[in-house]
Amino acid sequence: MRVTVSRKAHFNAAHRLYRKDWSDEQNEVIFGKCNNPNYHGHNYEIIASVTGEINKDTGYVIDVKFLKNIIKEEVEEAFDHKNLNLDVKEFKILNPTAENIVVVIYNKIKEKLDPKLDLEVTLYETPRNFVTYSGK
Amino acid sequence: MRVTVSRKAHFNAAHRLYRKDWSDEQNEVIFGKCNNPNYHGHNYEIIASVTGEINKDTGYVIDVKFLKNIIKEEVEEAFDHKNLNLDVKEFKILNPTAENIVVVIYNKIKEKLDPKLDLEVTLYETPRNFVTYSGK
Amino acid sequence: MRVTVSRKAHFNAAHRLYRKDWSDEQNEVIFGKCNNPNYHGHNYEIIASVTGEINKDTGYVIDVKFLKNIIKEEVEEAFDHKNLNLDVKEFKILNPTAENIVVVIYNKIKEKLDPKLDLEVTLYETPRNFVTYSGK
Amino acid sequence: MRVTVSRKAHFNAAHRLYRKDWSDEQNEVIFGKCNNPNYHGHNYEIIASVTGEINKDTGYVIDVKFLKNIIKEEVEEAFDHKNLNLDVKEFKILNPTAENIVVVIYNKIKEKLDPKLDLEVTLYETPRNFVTYSGK
Amino acid sequence: MRVTVSRKAHFNAAHRLYRKDWSDEQNEVIFGKCNNPNYHGHNYEIIASVTGEINKDTGYVIDVKFLKNIIKEEVEEAFDHKNLNLDVKEFKILNPTAENIVVVIYNKIKEKLDPKLDLEVTLYETPRNFVTYSGK
Amino acid sequence: MRVTVSRKAHFNAAHRLYRKDWSDEQNEVIFGKCNNPNYHGHNYEIIASVTGEINKDTGYVIDVKFLKNIIKEEVEEAFDHKNLNLDVKEFKILNPTAENIVVVIYNKIKEKLDPKLDLEVTLYETPRNFVTYSGK
Numbered sequence: 001m002r003v004t005v006s007r008k009a010h011f012n013a014a015h016r017l018y019r020k021d022w023s024d025e026q027n028e029v030i031f032g033k034c035n036n037p038n039y040h041g042h043n044y045e046i047i048a049s050v051t052g053e054i055n056k057d058t059g060y061v062i063d064v065k066f067l068k069n070i071i072k073e074e075v076e077e078a079f080d081h082k083n084l085n086l087d088v089k090e091f092k093i094l095n096p097t098a099e100n101i102v103v104v105i106y107n108k109i110k111e112k113l114d115p116k117l118d119l120e121v122t123l124y125e126t127p128r129n130f131v132t133y134s135g136k
Numbered sequence: 137m138r139v140t141v142s143r144k145a146h147f148n149a150a151h152r153l154y155r156k157d158w159s160d161e162q163n164e165v166i167f168g169k170c171n172n173p174n175y176h177g178h179n180y181e182i183i184a185s186v187t188g189e190i191n192k193d194t195g196y197v198i199d200v201k202f203l204k205n206i207i208k209e210e211v212e213e214a215f216d217h218k219n220l221n222l223d224v225k226e227f228k229i230l231n232p233t234a235e236n237i238v239v240v241i242y243n244k245i246k247e248k249l250d251p252k253l254d255l256e257v258t259l260y261e262t263p264r265n266f267v268t269y270s271g272k
Numbered sequence: 273m274r275v276t277v278s279r280k281a282h283f284n285a286a287h288r289l290y291r292k293d294w295s296d297e298q299n300e301v302i303f304g305k306c307n308n309p310n311y312h313g314h315n316y317e318i319i320a321s322v323t324g325e326i327n328k329d330t331g332y333v334i335d336v337k338f339l340k341n342i343i344k345e346e347v348e349e350a351f352d353h354k355n356l357n358l359d360v361k362e363f364k365i366l367n368p369t370a371e372n373i374v375v376v377i378y379n380k381i382k383e384k385l386d387p388k389l390d391l392e393v394t395l396y397e398t399p400r401n402f403v404t405y406s407g408k
Numbered sequence: 409m410r411v412t413v414s415r416k417a418h419f420n421a422a423h424r425l426y427r428k429d430w431s432d433e434q435n436e437v438i439f440g441k442c443n444n445p446n447y448h449g450h451n452y453e454i455i456a457s458v459t460g461e462i463n464k465d466t467g468y469v470i471d472v473k474f475l476k477n478i479i480k481e482e483v484e485e486a487f488d489h490k491n492l493n494l495d496v497k498e499f500k501i502l503n504p505t506a507e508n509i510v511v512v513i514y515n516k517i518k519e520k521l522d523p524k525l526d527l528e529v530t531l532y533e534t535p536r537n538f539v540t541y542s543g544k
Numbered sequence: 545m546r547v548t549v550s551r552k553a554h555f556n557a558a559h560r561l562y563r564k565d566w567s568d569e570q571n572e573v574i575f576g577k578c579n580n581p582n583y584h585g586h587n588y589e590i591i592a593s594v595t596g597e598i599n600k601d602t603g604y605v606i607d608v609k610f611l612k613n614i615i616k617e618e619v620e621e622a623f624d625h626k627n628l629n630l631d632v633k634e635f636k637i638l639n640p641t642a643e644n645i646v647v648v649i650y651n652k653i654k655e656k657l658d659p660k661l662d663l664e665v666t667l668y669e670t671p672r673n674f675v676t677y678s679g680k
Numbered sequence: 681m682r683v684t685v686s687r688k689a690h691f692n693a694a695h696r697l698y699r700k701d702w703s704d705e706q707n708e709v710i711f712g713k714c715n716n717p718n719y720h721g722h723n724y725e726i727i728a729s730v731t732g733e734i735n736k737d738t739g740y741v742i743d744v745k746f747l748k749n750i751i752k753e754e755v756e757e758a759f760d761h762k763n764l765n766l767d768v769k770e771f772k773i774l775n776p777t778a779e780n781i782v783v784v785i786y787n788k789i790k791e792k793l794d795p796k797l798d799l800e801v802t803l804y805e806t807p808r809n810f811v812t813y814s815g816k
Contacts, residue, residue, distance in 0.1 A: 003507045004540040012806065014694035014721040014763075017195075030194055032201070038763035041694040041721005043806050049540075058438055059425075059505035064537050065440070083694075083718035097195035099139045126692065126723050129200050132140040132185075148398065150286035150313040150355075153467075166466055168473070174355035177286040177313005179398050219286075219310035233467035235411045262284065262315050265472050268412040268457075275643045276676040289739075302738055304745070321676075330574055331561075331641035336673050337576070369739035371683045401744050404684040404729075420670065422558035422585040422627075446627035449558040449585005451670050491558075491582035534556065534587050547779045548812040593812075602710055603697075603777035608809050609712070 004120075005061045006049040009071045011080035014041040015096045018085070039083060044101075045124040046075060048109055052117040062117065074108040098123055098131040106133045140256075141197045142185040145207045147216035150177040151232045154221070175219060180237075181260040182211060184245055188253040198253065210244040234259055234267040242269045276392075277333045278321040281343045283352035286313040287368045290357070311355060316373075317396040318347060320381055324389040334389065346380040370395055370403040378405045412528075413469045414457040417479045419488035422449040423504045426493070447491060452509075453532040454483060456517055460525040470525065482516040506531055506539040514541045548664075549605045550593040553615045555624035558585040559640045562629070583627060588645075589668040590619060592653055596661040606661065618652040642667055642675040650677045684800075685741045686729040689751045691760035694721040695776045698765070719763060724781075725804040726755060728789055732797040742797065754788040778803055778811040786813045 016039045017031035027035045034040070048071055052061045082088055084096040090104045102123040110119050120134035152175045153167035163171045170176070184207055188197045218224055220232040226240045238259040246255050256270035288311045289303035299307045306312070320343055324333045354360055356368040362376045374395040382391050392406035424447045425439035435443045442448070456479055460469045490496055492504040498512045510531040518527050528542035560583045561575035571579045578584070592615055596605045626632055628640040634648045646667040654663050664678035696719045697711035707715045714720070728751055732741045762768055764776040770784045782803040790799050800814035 001511055001541070002544050003510060005507065006538045006540070008536040010806075012720050012722055014719040030199075033761040036761055036763065036767070038766040039694040039719050039721065040692050040761040040763065041719065041723075042692055043721075043723045054507045054511070059503040059508045061507055061539075063438075064506075081713040081716055081720040083716065083720065086718040087716070095195040098200075099141065099190045099197055100195045102139060103137055103190070126690070128144040130142045131197075132142070133137070136138055146398070148312050148314055150311040166471075169353040172353055172355065172359070174358040175286040175311050175313070176284050176353040176355065177311065178284055179313075179315045217305040217308055217312040219308065219312065222310040223308070231467040235413065235462045235469055236467045238411060239409055239462070262282070264416040266414045267469075268414070269409070272410050273647055273677070274680050275646060277643065278674045278676070280672040302743075326643045326647070331639040331644045333643055333675075335574075336642075367739040371685065371734045371741055372739045374683060375681055375734070400688040402686045403741075404686070405681070408682050418670075420584050420586055422583040441625040444625055444627065444631070446630040447558040447583050447585065448556050448625040448627065449583065449587075450556055451585075451587045489577040489580055489584040491580065491584065494582040495580070534554075545783055545813070546816050547782060549779065550810045550812070552808040598779045598783070603775040603780045605779055605811075607710075 001054050002051055003054055003061050004049050004051040005064060005067065006047050007064055007067045007071060008045060008047050009068070009076060010043060010045045011076050011082075012041065012043050013079050013082050013084050014039040015084040015091075016040070017095060017097060019095055039085070042125050044079070046071070046105060047122040048105075049120040049122070050113065050117050051120075052114075062113075070109055070112045074112065075105055078108075098125045098129065099133075102131045102133045106135060110135065137190050138187055139190055139197050140185050140187040141200060141203065142183050143200055143203045143207060144181060144183050145204070145212060146179060146181045147212050147218075148177065148179050149215050149218050149220050150175040151220040151227075152176070153231060153233060155231055175221070178261050180215070182207070182241060183258040184241075185256040185258070186249065186253050187256075188250075198249075206245055206248045210248060211241055214244075234261045234265065235269075238267045238269045242271060246271065273326050274323055275326055275333050276321050276323040277336060277339065278319050279336055279339045279343060280317060280319050281340070281348060282315060282317045283348050283354075284313065284315050285351050285354050285356050286311040287356040287363075288312070289367060289369060291367055311357070314397050316351070318343070318377060319394040320377075321392040321394070322385065322389050323392075324386075334385075342381055342384045346384065347377055350380075370397045370401065371405075374403045374405045378407060382407065409462050410459055411462055411469050412457050412459040413472060413475065414455050415472055415475045415479060416453060416455050417476070417484060418451060418453045419484050419490075420449065420451050421487050421490050421492050422447040423492040423499075424448070425503060425505060427503055447493070450533050452487070454479070454513060455530040456513075457528040457530070458521065458525050459528075460522075470521075478517055478520045482520060483513055486516075506533045506537065507541075510539045510541045514543060518543065545598050546595055547598055547605050548593050548595040549608060549611065550591050551608055551611045551615060552589060552591050553612070553620060554587060554589045555620050555626075556585065556587050557623050557626050557628050558583040559628040559635075560584070561639060561641060563639055583629070586669050588623070590615070590649060591666040592649075593664040593666070594657065594661050595664075596658075606657075614653055614656045618656060619649055622652075642669045642673065643677075646675045646677045650679060654679065681734050682731055683734055683741050684729050684731040685744060685747065686727050687744055687747045687751060688725060688727050689748070689756060690723060690725045691756050691762075692721065692723050693759050693762050693764050694719040695764040695771075696720070697775060697777060699775055719765070722805050724759070726751070726785060727802040728785075729800040729802070730793065730797050731800075732794075742793075750789055750792045754792060755785055758788075778805045778809065779813075782811045782813045786815060790815065 017034040106121045122132045124130040153170040258268045260266040289306040394404045396402040425442040514529045530540045532538040561578040650665045666676045668674040697714040786801045802812045804810040
């Protein structure tokens with residue numbers, strides 16, 4: 001019996017969509033108001049969903065406290081109240097679009113999990129815009 | 137890396153569950169209070185979820201502003217503040233159940249997208265009743 | 273010790289903003305797309321908030337099951353899956369704006385309550401538009 | 409055309425994570441504060457999602473009133489305002505973790521459905537912790 | 545300029561509505577299924593709202609971290625994952641109705657605040673049932 | 681009959697809590713991680729609530745489209761996708777705490793309203809932290 005266990009968390013951050021190797025005009029055309037050089041920000045919400053067999057002894061797929069702590073260390077402490085472009089090493093070069101952020105978060109959480117467990121991560125940039133990645 | 141980008145939108149509409157080729161009794165038995173001949177209505181919420189490869193240049197699967205505009209033109213302008221049975225051509229004959237509405241919305245959005253992109257649409261008729269279609 | 277007890281409920285209805293004694297042009301200018309002659313609709317949410325002294329014996333201001341039943345009889349059974357303009361006697365003449373609906377609901381609930389209890393009603397027409405009335 | 413129809417419901421219950429065949433120390437180490445011998449509780453939310461072909465006559469995959477009634481009989485009447493460990497026969501022996509509860513709910517609903525219909529159940533223990541099972 | 549600063553928090557607890565000095569029949573008549581002797585439970589949400597003048601130096605009415613810590617110490621650590629009737633001294637005698645709980649929480653938070661600040665507390669027992677107390 | 685009409689809107693912005701006339705140490709002690717010199721950000725939600733008499737002719741206290749446009753011009757266009765400290769003139773000197781932002785928004789909306797109408801503004805910095813101001 002494979003069950004999915006999901007945990008929701010959040011972090012608040014500033015960012016800017018921008019490529020250093022593009023002209024200001026090109027950044028403006030592609031990224032519009034998300035390219036404001038002074039940054040804007042979001043209350044990001046994330047859902048990390050872990051799928052695996054139920055352990056017969058504990059009745060758990062994964063102890064949700066363990067999952068909560070991985071998210072805390074890998075995502076909240078790394079990203080909360082930060083400027084993603086300036087303060088987070090993964091986005092020094094990589095443009096912090098929602099798509100790129102969700103892949104970075106997926107990779108950070110996945111490597112802390114038992115490899116037998118599958119992972120899917122959903123990232124809400126706003127309540128109306130969100131992205132999902134499951135390593136495929 | 138295939139990522140899913142989702143955009144939420146809404147429209148308010150009146151409708152009635154009803155088949156012209158059925159007797160009033162049969163409509164009443166099958167559709168109950170949803171068959172009120174004077175119509176009732178909902179705040180419909182939709183989530184359009186587009187899946188594809190991340191474009192290495194932009195970091196986008198799809199520009200969410202582009203997706204937002206497709207939903208605006210194909211769904212909001214077509215359905216918002218309308219009577220689905222009387223004002224929307226797709227439901228002149230087709231009974232506007234949530235299942236039929238979500239398929240109509242899927243088809244309208246799908247044909248505006250790059251064929252390489254997959255689409256799934258979820259339609260909330262109420263916060264407790266919703267339907268999902270992905271073209272399968 | 274005066275405490276406020278609130279109960280949330282909902283109903284789905286069609287309506288149209290419209291005055292019979294106005295020309296079509298005037299209705300159109302003032303009510304815009306809300307004046308669609310074929311109606312549109314909403315999932316209305318209501319919150320009825322009752323304020324009074326805590327009864328020392330029961331620890332209740334009002335038994336919430338009693339409040340729930342008043343809302344069921346006076347609001348849900350009267351308005352749910354109805355066309356407010358055509359099916360609800362209070363709006364045969366009165367234009368069913370959110371403001372007018374909330375006053376009607378307030379009056380219907382208030383007269384079923386012990387006169388010592390204060391009442392406030394909030395009506396959500398959409399998650400972004402709502403109105404509140406407390407009999408003042 | 410296969411569409412998924414989802415219905416949301418809820419129940420309030422007390423529970424305790426605990427195995428009779430373990431020592432108090434072992435229960436404490438594994439289940440922490442969820443092992444409080446006096447119980448704690450939750451407002452559980454469930455989403456039952458049924459997938460199948462749209463019936464051409466009715467425009468329904470399943471009449472949502474029928475699904476609502478199955479959930480009412482099998483889940484709400486069985487679990488609401490109950491102590492899962494003491495009052496619900498399925499958890500007399502089985503530890504009521506979210507994972508085990510969602511599998512029990514899935515099995516109870518699945519056997520009331522037409523076997524051609526697929527089912528997925530999501531159970532929210534809190535708004536931040538939830539589990540999903542689809543019989544795989 | 546008086547501004548209200550609100551902070552939302554939550555705790556999960558079991559309880560039972562019950563008076564020791566009443567017969568079982570009387571408890572059953574008044575409290576119904578909330579009187580289950582084996583307890584049931586809720587995810588309680590609380591909102592503590594503090595009103596006062598903006599401090600010209602800091603731009604704060606109250607540092608929200610300070611308010612968050614009061615709620616953590618006085619409410620979350622005292623009530624979370626507890627049986628209110630058995631584990632919480634305030635409800636050893638007092639019946640833990642929502643009304644009585646919100647007054648207890650109000651009193652615990654109020655005495656930790658600067659007396660110049662006004663307080664209002666809202667307690668959600670479920671998303672549809674909630675109570676509010678402001679010391680009046 | 682005085683009714684309150686509320687409209688919800690949102691904007692995404694970066695900010696930093698900081699006073700130029702304080703030392704870095706003092707800013708750090710008082711504002712903690714909110715003082716990150718590279719900024720962080722939020723999805724701010726606002727609710728503007730306007731109270732007045734129902735106009736007998738229209739059934740409106742205020743046309744919600746008119747209120748929506750005031751919020752759009754005075755708040756969304758001024759603050760959305762901006763850095764509050766750098767891009768918004770009101771916060772060139774004033775520290776953009778939630779308390780100060782809500783007073784600025786109140787003043788901007790209030791002066792566009794008929795003076796007979798009362799106004800209250802609630803600003804959500806996160807779903808758990810929010811502030812309210814009504815000009816008192």
